[in-house]
Amino acid sequence: MISRNIGxxxxxxxxxxxxxxxxxxxxxxxxxxxxFLPGSALANTGKLKLPVYHDGTFELVVSGDADNLDPxxxxxxxxxxxxxxxxxxxxxxxxxxxxNNTVVFAPSFDLINGQIYTVLTRDSTANGPSQTTLTxxxxxxxxxxxxxxxxxxxxxxxxxxxxxxxxYIHFSAAMQPHKSAEFIQLIDHETGQHDAQAFMAFKQELxxxxxxxxxxxxxxxxxxxxxxxxxxxxxxxLEGKTYSIVVNEGWPSATGAQKIESFSxxxxxxxxxxxxxxxxxxxxxxxxxxxxxxxxxxFDRPFDHVLAQTSIAVTDAAGQTIDGSVALAGxxxxxxxxxxxxxxGQNVQLVVDATMEDVASNNFRDLLDHAAGxxxxxxxxxxxxxxxxxxxx
Amino acid sequence: xxxxxxxxxxxxxxxxxxxTTALADEAALDxxxxxxxxxxxxxxxxxxxNYNGAIYAFDLTGGTAPDQVAPVRISDIDVxxxxxxxxxxxGLAINDMTVHxxxxxxxxxxxxxxxxxxxPALMKVSQDGKIEMMDLASVPFQKQALTNYPDQVTRFRPxxxxxxxxxxxxxxxxxxxxxxxxxxxxxxxxxxxFVSGVAYDNFLSSLRRMPYPFTGEQSSASxxxxxxxxxxxxxxxxxxxxxxxxxxxxxQIVAAYTCSPIVxxxxxxxxxxxxxTGRAISDYGNGQPLDMVSYKLQGQDMLFLTNNSRSPQVIxxxxxxxxxxxxxxxxxxxxxMDLSPTMPIGPVGKTVMFDGMSLxxxxxxxxxxxxxxxxxxxxxxxxxxxxxxxxxxxxxxxxEYDFPQYWAEKQ
Numbered sequence: 001m002i003s004r005n006i007g008x009x010x011x012x013x014x015x016x017x018x019x020x021x022x023x024x025x026x027x028x029x030x031x032x033x034x035x036f037l038p039g040s041a042l043a044n045t046g047k048l049k050l051p052v053y054h055d056g057t058f059e060l061v062v063s064g065d066a067d068n069l070d071p072x073x074x075x076x077x078x079x080x081x082x083x084x085x086x087x088x089x090x091x092x093x094x095x096x097x098x099x100n101n102t103v104v105f106a107p108s109f110d111l112i113n114g115q116i117y118t119v120l121t122r123d124s125t126a127n128g129p130s131q132t133t134l135t136x137x138x139x140x141x142x143x144x145x146x147x148x149x150x151x152x153x154x155x156x157x158x159x160x161x162x163x164x165x166x167x168y169i170h171f172s173a174a175m176q177p178h179k180s181a182e183f184i185q186l187i188d189h190e191t192g193q194h195d196a197q198a199f200m201a202f203k204q205e206l207x208x209x210x211x212x213x214x215x216x217x218x219x220x221x222x223x224x225x226x227x228x229x230x231x232x233x234x235x236x237x238l239e240g241k242t243y244s245i246v247v248n249e250g251w252p253s254a255t256g257a258q259k260i261e262s263f264s265x266x267x268x269x270x271x272x273x274x275x276x277x278x279x280x281x282x283x284x285x286x287x288x289x290x291x292x293x294x295x296x297x298x299f300d301r302p303f304d305h306v307l308a309q310t311s312i313a314v315t316d317a318a319g320q321t322i323d324g325s326v327a328l329a330g331x332x333x334x335x336x337x338x339x340x341x342x343x344x345g346q347n348v349q350l351v352v353d354a355t356m357e358d359v360a361s362n363n364f365r366d367l368l369d370h371a372a373g374x375x376x377x378x379x380x381x382x383x384x385x386x387x388x389x390x391x392x393x
Numbered sequence: 394x395x396x397x398x399x400x401x402x403x404x405x406x407x408x409x410x411x412x413t414t415a416l417a418d419e420a421a422l423d424x425x426x427x428x429x430x431x432x433x434x435x436x437x438x439x440x441x442x443n444y445n446g447a448i449y450a451f452d453l454t455g456g457t458a459p460d461q462v463a464p465v466r467i468s469d470i471d472v473x474x475x476x477x478x479x480x481x482x483x484g485l486a487i488n489d490m491t492v493h494x495x496x497x498x499x500x501x502x503x504x505x506x507x508x509x510x511x512x513p514a515l516m517k518v519s520q521d522g523k524i525e526m527m528d529l530a531s532v533p534f535q536k537q538a539l540t541n542y543p544d545q546v547t548r549f550r551p552x553x554x555x556x557x558x559x560x561x562x563x564x565x566x567x568x569x570x571x572x573x574x575x576x577x578x579x580x581x582x583x584x585x586x587f588v589s590g591v592a593y594d595n596f597l598s599s600l601r602r603m604p605y606p607f608t609g610e611q612s613s614a615s616x617x618x619x620x621x622x623x624x625x626x627x628x629x630x631x632x633x634x635x636x637x638x639x640x641x642x643x644x645q646i647v648a649a650y651t652c653s654p655i656v657x658x659x660x661x662x663x664x665x666x667x668x669x670t671g672r673a674i675s676d677y678g679n680g681q682p683l684d685m686v687s688y689k690l691q692g693q694d695m696l697f698l699t700n701n702s703r704s705p706q707v708i709x710x711x712x713x714x715x716x717x718x719x720x721x722x723x724x725x726x727x728x729x730m731d732l733s734p735t736m737p738i739g740p741v742g743k744t745v746m747f748d749g750m751s752l753x754x755x756x757x758x759x760x761x762x763x764x765x766x767x768x769x770x771x772x773x774x775x776x777x778x779x780x781x782x783x784x785x786x787x788x789x790x791x792x793e794y795d796f797p798q799y800w801a802e803k804q
Binding site: 089092109110117 | 473475476477478479480481484505507508509512514524525526
């Protein structure tokens with residue numbers, strides 16, 4: 001059901017441009033878009049007499065003897081669902097007219113985009129008791145707007161280690177929650193089957209505050225060797241095989257106004273990543289002093305897309321954090337920091353938080369799936385000294 | 394303009410272009426906002442349009458009085474008004490309510506929030522409880538533009554409580570234009586309309602007077618008061634609700650301000666260009682006034698003053714005769730709040746029980762109020778008719794009298 005509050009707000013935000021409103025009459029689950037189709041499209045279909053809504057007015061062709069017809073008695077428009085209509089409710093205000101067997105009802109105001117209305121029609125010219133028909137009507141606000149899309153998925157590489165833990169799915173619109181299990185699947189290319197238990201099922205999905213990014217966890221119980229689910233079901237991803245994460249078409253956006261287009265990310269599976277990351281193996285490319293050239297690190301492995309952007313600070317010789325922006329490249333193996341102001345001094349430090357995780361959730365202290373008795377590295381951070389290159393001539 | 398066809402305004406434009414009436418001095422009705430409402434004694438309805446800086450007078454005279462004024466009670470009045478306007482209740486704002494002095498029809502001014510624009514509408518609730526939208530296109534009208542209408546750019550400065558920063562809802566105040574307070578309350582008296590609100594310059598609080606039928610003539614005076622609980626002279630915040638009464642042998646405006654002094658201003662002081670100093674005679678406690686209804690209770694002239702933060706105050710008009718006028722010299726320095734020993738101060742009458750909160754209230758016949766009352770528990774907005782002597786209903790209360798044993802024992 002469309003939320004009327006949100007529908008209103010979203011429509012109010014739209015600029016004042018001519019709306020190419022189309023009308024959707026709902027019959028069970030079928031929508032027939034009338035839009036600017038010829039007016040007779042749905043008007044007398046068998047015994048069911050339906051009005052045409054076109055350009056802000058309703059028209060209803062009345063058959064048979066129409067003398068002394070009160071136009072108000074044959075068509076009325078109510079706010080709300082037919083299931084709650086129309087006892088004790090007032091119909092919408094507007095002007096009625098009757099000409100050439102056609103009743104025209106012009107509501108005083110635009111119908112609200114996304115609001116469900118009930119159109120009551122009464123066949124008052126039939127013999128015997130009059131027959132009343134209630135038809136739901138909704139003006140779909142967003143048919144001209146592109147549908148919601150998956151805009152990115154991380155890790156972004158085509159090949160991922162067998163013990164990859166965390167995926168981030170980015171959407172173009174805020175999405176309705178509690179739908180991920182219904183719409184997201186892990187498909188095994190060999191069998192075409194989807195693995196219903198691949199992802200961790202929480203009561204609460206892990207959404208960003210704007211509900212445009214979903215964090216999807218592979219079930220860690222199937223990754224950790226020797227844990228019950230790992231023994232029963234085995235890992236969801238197996239080295240050497242090819243899979244796809246599929247987001248199926250139809251997931252509604254938070255307002256209900258958009259639906260997602262289908263999306264698929266195929267990837268092959270490589271050996272599990274079961275070593276600690278090590279800054280020793282990172283390649284640092286220093287920038288030149290007095291420029292805003294980026295400082296670039298090439299990691300020893302792909303890191304978590306979110307943590308890689310937040311876990312490394314750049315400080316000056318006095319230990320003060322240097323402002324700037326971070327971009328990732330190379331499927332999250334390249335980190336690039338562009339300072340807000342030109343570099344000064346001769347040295348800077350990179351302070352790497354030891355809890356920064358790679359794609360398999362290993363960090364500098366500990367592996368996600370470590371052997372019993374393994375000692376945890378008792379460190380907070382790693383510091384890398386970087387000597388800036390001389391300023392350009 | 395886009396899609397005008399479906400707006401009430403467009404219908405009005407089309408229809409009034411054809412109408413030629415004695416009163417209409419404008420070709421078309423261009424009302425953008427239906428705010429404050431007031432009736433003349435015979436049934437001309439004044440509507441304050443704060444967006445256009447104008448007052449419209451609709452001639453609704455000529456109706457017949459009912460044999461007896463009936464109470465009107467409508468549950469979920471906001472939903473039912475919204476139904477007629479073709480929106481959900483969330484797309485409706487209720488701005489004011491008043492009662493026709495002859496027919497006892499109840500008029501409610503509203504804003505309908507549409508897809509692309511907000512539209513004004515005036516709803517009529519008849520004595521039989523029927524709700525309809527007024528077809529203003531068929532009503533003769535006159536328009537009076539306000540002189541000194543404030544600029545439509547300056548907005549309020551948001552603030553938090555005490556040292557705390559403003560919260561998101563406080564910040565929303567920063568979106569509201571000062572000009573939206575151009576017309577706060579209107580009182581018709583002896584052939585003239587008196588209007589409180591804000592005017593153009595830094596001395597914002599104003600009182601206007603204009604004869605009706607409108608002639609274009611208009612006087613606008615600035616109003617300064619000593620604000621008892623703020624302990625300062627104030628010139629900006631406008632009179633929120635007012636009534637015209639005979640006090641100390643003079644015809645005076647009884648003006649209620651936010652937080653919450655009551656001030657007297659003689660009608661003879663409202664002269665074009667004047668700077669008036671209102672006489673602060675009382676302060677019943679903090680909060681913001683909503684409506685001030687003049688009525689008779691057991692033969693005595695009374696004021697029923699509602700407030701968005703407290704129970705209503707009932708003030709006998711007589712009690713304001715010979716009232717002391719307070720100035721800074723009479724009070725200790727610093728802000729006075731509800732719990733300060735000096736409060737309440739002056740002739741404030743009494744606070745009375747009122748179940749729920751009245752969004753708007755007006756007198757309905759003799760002996761009744763009609764109120765748009767927000768129910769405390771359900772949040773529903775209901776049109777209630779309450780007796781003036783005890784303006785309450787019992788459905789939210791359980792008292793001794795609700796126990797069957799009490800009545801069994803009585804027998």
